[in-house]
Amino acid sequence: MTVNPQIVRDPPLTGVWSELVGQEKAVAVLRRAVGGQAHAMSHAWLLTGPPGSGRSNAARAFAAALECAEGGCGACNDCRTALSGAHPDVTLVRTETLSIGVDEVRELVRRAAMSPSRGRHQVVVVEDADRVTERGADALLKAIEEPAARTVWVLCAPTPDDVIVTIRSRCRRLHLATPRDEAVAELLVTRDGVAPELAAEAARAAQGHIGRARRLARDEDARSRRDRILALPTGLNDLGDCLRAAQELVAETGQEAAAATADQDARERGELEKALGFGTKGARPRHAAAAIKDLEDEQKARVKRLQRDALDRVLTELTTFHRDVLALQTGAVRPGEEQRLTGSRLVNAGIADRIRQVARSSTSDRTVRRIDAILEARTALETNVSPQLAMEALLVNLAPRG
Numbered sequence: 001m002t003v004n005p006q007i008v009r010d011p012p013l014t015g016v017w018s019e020l021v022g023q024e025k026a027v028a029v030l031r032r033a034v035g036g037q038a039h040a041m042s043h044a045w046l047l048t049g050p051p052g053s054g055r056s057n058a059a060r061a062f063a064a065a066l067e068c069a070e071g072g073c074g075a076c077n078d079c080r081t082a083l084s085g086a087h088p089d090v091t092l093v094r095t096e097t098l099s100i101g102v103d104e105v106r107e108l109v110r111r112a113a114m115s116p117s118r119g120r121h122q123v124v125v126v127e128d129a130d131r132v133t134e135r136g137a138d139a140l141l142k143a144i145e146e147p148a149a150r151t152v153w154v155l156c157a158p159t160p161d162d163v164i165v166t167i168r169s170r171c172r173r174l175h176l177a178t179p180r181d182e183a184v185a186e187l188l189v190t191r192d193g194v195a196p197e198l199a200a201e202a203a204r205a206a207q208g209h210i211g212r213a214r215r216l217a218r219d220e221d222a223r224s225r226r227d228r229i230l231a232l233p234t235g236l237n238d239l240g241d242c243l244r245a246a247q248e249l250v251a252e253t254g255q256e257a258a259a260a261t262a263d264q265d266a267r268e269r270g271e272l273e274k275a276l277g278f279g280t281k282g283a284r285p286r287h288a289a290a291a292i293k294d295l296e297d298e299q300k301a302r303v304k305r306l307q308r309d310a311l312d313r314v315l316t317e318l319t320t321f322h323r324d325v326l327a328l329q330t331g332a333v334r335p336g337e338e339q340r341l342t343g344s345r346l347v348n349a350g351i352a353d354r355i356r357q358v359a360r361s362s363t364s365d366r367t368v369r370r371i372d373a374i375l376e377a378r379t380a381l382e383t384n385v386s387p388q389l390a391m392e393a394l395l396v397n398l399a400p401r402g
Helices: 024-034 055-067 077-084 102-112 134-145 181-190 196-206 210-218 220-234 239-276 288-330 349-361 364-382 387-398
Strands: 044-048 090-093 122-126 151-157 172-175
Touching: 024 055, 024 172, 044 055, 055 077, 055 090, 055 122, 055 151, 090 102, 102 122, 102 134, 181 196, 181 210, 196 210, 196 349, 210 220, 220 288, 220 349, 220 387, 239 288, 239 387, 288 349, 288 364, 288 387, 364 387
Parallel strands: 044 151, 044 172, 090 122, 122 151
Antiparallel strands: none
């Protein structure tokens, strides 16, 4: 199967905007603001869009373009440092814990009130504005209501409803759409050198999430993990299978999260011990135990969040499987349409035979109940139910007799 280069009809984006695949309309709005067109600019923006749509990349590109003398060339020092987080007048915030508290927001407000030291604006990008706590939101609201003259706030969230109404009402909203599968596949082929067939498969599986598509296309281990998850619905024969599979999923995602943070944890521990005077002859740091405990609590919260994110990806893959089953059961996808990149098609076209088998052996009502069970598991994880209990309950409901 080949990816037709004529499928993507929009002109290619260049400079700092080049990563925003399929977001030509949103980029046009941001470019007009950078260019100073009348009524196009705002001191506060709220960029929303589904996971993988590129809202964080759009916010970074916008920040770089605001500092760039050429409006986002992508090659100058201002663009490069703004995108990397090294620009002195661009603050990039992405929390690694479950929330952004009031103390962190107050520090951002302090930074936002400063005049630019080198650039044209003082830009504060909050990539996880939906994680700001209630007290933090109160502090943020005051800063947005009374902004400094050359300060620009760029908030990112999945939907406007994820940000409190008093903040979102004071921001200019810009929604990013889910990139088209054919546009993502074309990017993988032309920019990353991925084979067309693999690019198409990864684009379908990622459902518009560009970062996820790249991982699937370039990382064989990521594809293997996904294959194991998609094998679960047809590999659960009894209660023992469900309990074992749940335990393995929780253990694997926990190990994945711990490994992802190990280097950072060690670096933070070393820096704290150095600041406290550990290793200094005769030093007896005051409050050392409390400081170390606070750090350990923060690190545990970070691991917890990463594990929850990993389990959420498991739920997403299971949802795509049952979505495909339901599509066949209801006739939404007809024979011969499975491999398409547009219109009616299967997300998991590579295992179409297995999906057809499940569709024939079950009913659409039962499939809907299984999708509901996945949604309930997601809600349970968000409300801090034990991951083990949440996954056990889910897999019991997904078993053939569930």
